[in-house]
Amino acid sequence: MSKEIIKLDNIDVTFRQKKREITAVKDVSIHINQGDIYGIVGYSGAGKSTLVRVINLLQVPTAGTITIDDDVIFDQGKVTLSPAQLREKRRDIGMIFQHFNLMAQMTAAENVAFALKHSGLSKEEKAEKVNRLLELVGLADRAENYPAQLSGGQKQRVAIARALANDPKILISDESTSALDPRTTKQILALLQELNEKLGLTIVLITHEMQIVKDIANRVAVMQDGRLIEEGSVLEIFSHPKEELTQDFIKTATGIDEALVKIYQQGIVQNLPENSLLVQLKYSGASTDTAIVNDLYKFYQVSSNILYGNIEILDHTPVGEMVLILSGEPGNIHRALEAVTEAHVEVTILKGEQPC
Template identity: 75%
Template structure:
């Protein structure tokens, strides 16, 4: 197992606002391992951006303990590093944002070079590094273009190159794809995944879209009202979300929410006859290779009408779900339920005739 690179212990962040105390982060503990692509998900106001700003102490916590790469950053109410040491440590943590934060009067190359201002490299070494970074993000031919001449995806690639200028061990992405169209979002996520694998970067993804996490992360934390409500591997969270908010996120990300809305409008579902039931089946790993529908008919004399199906790969493991109408006698349906569960298939009855 990879070693921990970021350890947040009982982190709390409170603000005084108009004679009130606002708790932005409430006793959150997380361990992020080296090489993780770690998603932190929540709606606006959940506290996720505030929590991640604690990692490089752009936001000083009110309480708790922070350890980054075996160095204690914060403990017992105080920052444990000198101002100089903190500046040096921050160079090891790159950040990219939703709106790119590029300087409009500087070219792509100059924007990247700006991050090397205090690096101590010679002019020639800086120029070579900028060239290599722009090549790394696929923008070598755009070095002399200004931000106004670049698309949103290209601007974000410049911002990523700039964030990598000081060879960080950690890259924080704060809603970095929110301003991009779906196709460009997938391209940027693919780039981040490649950088994670090629450079061994630990990436923290802050987002309000579980789809983003599903596409790229290996672990995920879900936040609500400043609290951590669920945390685990992407496979575990998607296969078995325990919290209601997490289930809502999952249903949106997998498309099941929209599918169910349409399914419930169908005449055959609205007037489900006796001996039929609408069920949601979920399966992962070895269960995805089983002939589930065929077995229902063969072993239990239950027929299945498939209304929706989806299968995808999460962290190298196939995960699937089906919405079906099962038809049979009460006894055969009961036996089918037991057989499905025994095969590792999750079953939820949505409606009975």
């Protein structure tokens, strides 16, 4: 079993604004294992950035307990470390942000070297480490470029190299791809995944896009109004989302919502033939290996008109979704759907009468 490297227990964060008290985070508990890529998802104002800033005490909570790598750093309303101990602990936690936070007057190499200012390394050792880090993020040839000479993706790579300068065990990514185009976003996510595997880095991703989580995370937490409303493996959450907000995020990430709008506009769906059903099938793992459509006709004489199909790999497990029109004798459709359900495929009838 993996070691829990981050433990946030019963965290509250309350702000006082004039005479008002604002609760940004309310009674949130999250445990993150070493080596996880852990996504925290929520819309603006959900409290996710505030919660994650608690990890390195950039935001001191109002209540709760924080344990980082077996060290309790906050408890009983107090920081338990001395200022020197806290500085040392923060070296284990790197951060990257949406707007890169690079110093414009410094080259890429100088920006990375700045993080090594208090490292105790010699000038030569610093130069060697900076070169190694820039090579790690694919920017060895851009060492002498200034931020203004770099693309958004290149700036983020410099920021990642800088965040890795002190060999952290944890990397926090606060909406770090929000300012990037889709292609560059995928490249940065691939880099983070590579660093996770190569360095054993624990990564905490804050995002308002479930697509980001779907691409690289293995666990996900969903926040709303300062509360944790759902948490689990990416596979569990995508296969069986419980909360309405989570379901909305997933529909957007998979594109099924957009697809259904177009499907309902098709003539064959608006005028569904007699003895037909419009159904949605969701399946994962071994179920994706089954020739579902072929078997429906082979064993039950139920024909299928596929209107939408999608399959993805989530945390090394295939997950699929299909929308189709089933046509056949009502009794045959009933038996076919029973067999599909028994094969651990989730069936939702979108239009038409449930056959008895």
